[in-house]
Amino acid sequence: MKNRKTRLAGLLGASLLLAACGTSGTSSSAPPGAQGFTPPKLEALKALGQPEGQLNVLAWPGYAENGSNDPKVNWVTPFEQQTGCKVNVKPFGTSDEAVTLMKTGQYDVVSASGDASLRLVASGDAEPVNTALVPNYADVQPFLKDKPWNSVGGVSYGIPHGWGANLLTWRTDKVTPAPTSWSVMFDANSPYKGKVIAYDSPIYIADAALYLQAHQPDLGIKNPYALDDKQFTAAVNLLKQQRPLVSEYWSDYLKESQALKNADAVVGTAWQVTVNLTKGEGAPLESAVPSEGATGWSDTWMVAAKSAHKTCAYKWLDYIVSPKVNAQVAEYFGEAPANTKACAEMTDKTLCDTYHANDAGYAAKIAYWTTPIPQCLDGRTDVKCKDYGEWTKAWTEIKG
């Protein structure tokens, strides 16, 4: 008996060793450089080849519609017909999910928001993009190009696609008067206790920081993604105080839509696309950017370093920001298109004004999602800021 036990232990030990050897040597941590880190050396594509016939797209819901949600909404099929690249679309719910999925190496292009893009660059999962191979890049809004979240050291890592704000939304039949401040979601005495729906991602801490920026100026928050110890604790405490008000956290926009439709939640953080979708199903919803401003996104289509379908990938990059398609996506999703010529292609000509598509001043006011890193993004050098790992830990703690 004893002999058998030792033998089993030996077998287990051997398999442990095997497992340990099999995966060693893959570690690499980025040393701090000009932007807090130096990306791995990767070359952009020099010239297009023959389309490979396949393209795996990792996209925010609503960015790569192929008619499966609504037969009338389909811009994937025309692309397939034009290029012969068969497109597989995988939607993701949060930036963290996108970063994780990109590590599998199964996707060729991704629509990354600012809180994901730098992580993809730093880990070597996304490679520089040769913008000369993307003719439509010339028409992209200048205020979206060469931003800290889509370029590193002057090298472009993708094509800007669209931008917008994380809105405050509410049921007009249950929430009166119409709220003009995020305090309906953060104030401990909010009359909508237990009916608030909040975004389920560590990056949501920035929404609390943005609120504190307006309501507690003595904390000295200048950028909601650059939080030192004291500021971070204040934001985390605000979210802990918010938790009893929250009915649930959403990362699946359809779940949020259902909750708003059933009035399980009456006020929350939402994307324009969720508001449009839920309104379309008959729920009385309204949305706005409150007085404190809002966090938001500026998305970039990026190419995976490991992609085996690079020509199809570049064709997609060019196609998705072409005036017509960029307009369709922006109209469907509810955001400002990146292409300056897209506004002329919109079915609803007022949308570009609604989303302030050509208003560089408005675009500058949104606090775009950015990955928090130890080097404070607001330029402070006397303190260390909380990095994304700590944001993630705190998020588990907030949810309790």
Added chain:
Amino acid sequence: MTALSAFFYRKPKLRLGFLLSAPLLWLGLAYLGALAALFVTAFWHTDAFTGQVVIEWSLDNFTTLFTDAVYRTITFRTVGIAALVTVIDAVIAFPMAFAMAKLASPRAQRILVIAIMTPLWASYLVKAYAWRSMLSGNGALSRLSPGYGVTATIITLSYLWLPYMILPIYAGLDRLPDSLVDASGDLGAKSFRTFRSVILPLTFPAIVAGSIFTFSLSLGDYIAVKIVGGTSQMLGNVVYDNIGAANNLPFAATVATVPVVIMLVYLAAVRRTGALDNL
């Protein structure tokens, strides 16, 4: 070929070893080996920014697990939910199993067993979402609805795992000879006394066997609580969030050791009841 079979015929031990080698290889390498490999990663960590796994041995993950109050809270909540689900299922399942095993005709027994099994054929997600709509503010149970949260999670999990409790108890009661119940009556015991002194002690191992299923399934669940749990989290959610959102496989592996340890303790505790022979 004949020579080979003759060789194995003469060496029975070698024959047995040969026959068992494939399943043992599967169990040892693919099954336990993969689990062991996962737990090795619990001692590594990830680069917070790039998300890549860094192979440096340390106990940091376990330190976080034990020192951060939030993980203790989540562990207690999870064990509490699992225990309550188990108790609720046992209380509901026992009379149902008793009626099936002792009161129904053999033909009705077969129909009832199939009826108990049918929910298992339907998709887990459909059942969980059905409960979400029933528990919602406009749902069928809106008057009684506790809203989304721990209570809703307990209700949903109890519903989902009930068949796993009924079937072992039914099997246990089916094996209990009717003559013992009759003898108890002949000796003057009232029905409650018969239940307490004869039926319950003899079927207790079957209840424990059922509880192993409901308890371990609840311990590892994260989908039901994501759908009806409101803001609350269970251990499974922490594991899921660390893999899906934070991309922190090492810490997820650390958290995943918690239910394994709890189950080992639980199995050690129930070993003496003979429940493991009832599985």
